[in-house]
Amino acid sequence: MGRAPCCDKATVKKGPWSPEEDAKLKAYIDENGTGGNWIALPQKIGLKRCGKSCRLRWLNYLRPNIKHGDFTEEEEHIICSLYISIGSRWSIIAAQLPGRTDNDIKNYWNTKLKKKLLGKRAPSRRLQRTNQDGPMPYSYLAAGGAGGGGSSSGVNANGTTAALSSSALERIQLHMRLQGLYSAFGNAPPQWPKLEPPTDAVAMTTVGHGHSLAAGAVVQAEQQINPSAGASYDTPAPGSFEERSSKLGFGSPAGESAGMASTVEMSSGSMVGGSFGYGHVDELYDFLYNKQLAAAGAFQGGVPPLPELQCPDGGAVVGADEKFSTWMASTSCDHYVPTTGGQLQLQGGNSMSLQDFVLGYDQ
DNA sequence: AAATGCGACAACCGCATTATC
DNA sequence: CGATAATGCGGTTGTCGCATT
Numbered sequence: 222m223g224r225a226p227c228c229d230k231a232t233v234k235k236g237p238w239s240p241e242e243d244a245k246l247k248a249y250i251d252e253n254g255t256g257g258n259w260i261a262l263p264q265k266i267g268l269k270r271c272g273k274s275c276r277l278r279w280l281n282y283l284r285p286n287i288k289h290g291d292f293t294e295e296e297e298h299i300i301c302s303l304y305i306s307i308g309s310r311w312s313i314i315a316a317q318l319p320g321r322t323d324n325d326i327k328n329y330w331n332t333k334l335k336k337k338l339l340g341k342r343a344p345s346r347r348l349q350r351t352n353q354d355g356p357m358p359y360s361y362l363a364a365g366g367a368g369g370g371g372s373s374s375g376v377n378a379n380g381t382t383a384a385l386s387s388s389a390l391e392r393i394q395l396h397m398r399l400q401g402l403y404s405a406f407g408n409a410p411p412q413w414p415k416l417e418p419p420t421d422a423v424a425m426t427t428v429g430h431g432h433s434l435a436a437g438a439v440v441q442a443e444q445q446i447n448p449s450a451g452a453s454y455d456t457p458a459p460g461s462f463e464e465r466s467s468k469l470g471f472g473s474p475a476g477e478s479a480g481m482a483s484t485v486e487m488s489s490g491s492m493v494g495g496s497f498g499y500g501h502v503d504e505l506y507d508f509l510y511n512k513q514l515a516a517a518g519a520f521q522g523g524v525p526p527l528p529e530l531q532c533p534d535g536g537a538v539v540g541a542d543e544k545f546s547t548w549m550a551s552t553s554c555d556h557y558v559p560t561t562g563g564q565l566q567l568q569g570g571n572s573m574s575l576q577d578f579v580l581g582y583d584q
Numbered sequence: 585a586a587a588t589g590c591g592a593c594a595a596c597c598g599c600a601t602t603a604t605c
Numbered sequence: 606c607g608a609t610a611a612t613g614c615g616g617t618t619g620t621c622g623c624a625t626t
Contacts, residue, residue, distance in 0.1 A: 237594070237620085260611065276612080277595070289593095312614060324594080327615075332592055 228260070228271040238278055242268055246275055247283045255279070281322045288320035292329055300326055300334060 249266045256262060260272035268275065281287070292300075296318050303314045309330075311323035318326065 235596075258611080271596090273597090273612085274595075281594080309615065323614075328593055331616095 228273075232269060233271045233274075234269040235274075238282075242270065243278070243283060246279060250279060250283070277324075281324050286320050287322065289325065292321075296321070297334060300330060301338065304330065304334075 245266050245268055246262075249262070255276075256265075258272075259276040262268075263270045263272055263275050270278075299317050300314055303310075303317065307313060309327070311327045315321050315323040315326050
């Protein structure tokens, strides 16, 4: 027995909205407001639309002061830094970008920013649909196999495999890329993104969907309630660390004033000092805008080639893109076992555990 | 010129949460 | 306090238009 549908699907119109429908909806809401009942609204104004569809249309397109397209660098910074910090909480991210909707940001991330950062072509949806017998696509692996619903994570039906959400994987990959870049310009070995358990400084708060949310994201949520709090940025010296971290939306030691309340504090222990480490801020900045690296002639346009990265179990050396997905697939299926308490650990006594990722990434 | 591939965007779907009775 | 309805959210899909073959 499933949930009753919110509307009669046989009589409800679907698909793109016509200008007439837009006009009707906008005129009514301009005059009367939503009335607090989206379900009843379409009947009131004679629209053959589902209430949810009306709400979405209003929120995403008809609402005043909505911006579309042409994301600024500043907005990209905020989206990227928040995504790394809190994952695909599009509504929270959208709350930091006046005039932007969660749907817009989500689309922008999926179609542009993700590729820009991860340097990975998303598998063609046509191929995904037609090659059902072929290799499992990245998103399939990330979602834990059949069943879709990308928000799922953890152990599948037979209780033997574990998979992180696609969002978590992307964030890990992004993190790895940044570390790979770091090692490419120094001699420091690549490190698996090790997250520290929550501390007072980076307290984790349980929120909806049963996920953990870093303290910084709580700030975001609080700002939704009280948008007047800390909405402005300081204007540090051009090119300074403060400027870079500020543009990226990270807190900085010098930015702990009230004006920095809108920035996000990172929960990862590898993001030094409760926020992104100095090197990572620079790397993300350069990676996004290719300024320093391109100027140094390190890469010829676009995303630099990935360095080889080492698996956390000390096994095969892999690259961070397709190889990473391959490795994750084999590892999650063969090496990790669920423990009591829902955590995932490597078989064979290896101390590396996935709980760290669950804490910080798989949100 | 037609077919195909692909990116971008709008909209839908289903689940979780919150509000109301 | 439980049941139900309404809302919010994130993932997924449909469709259009442009680029390439």
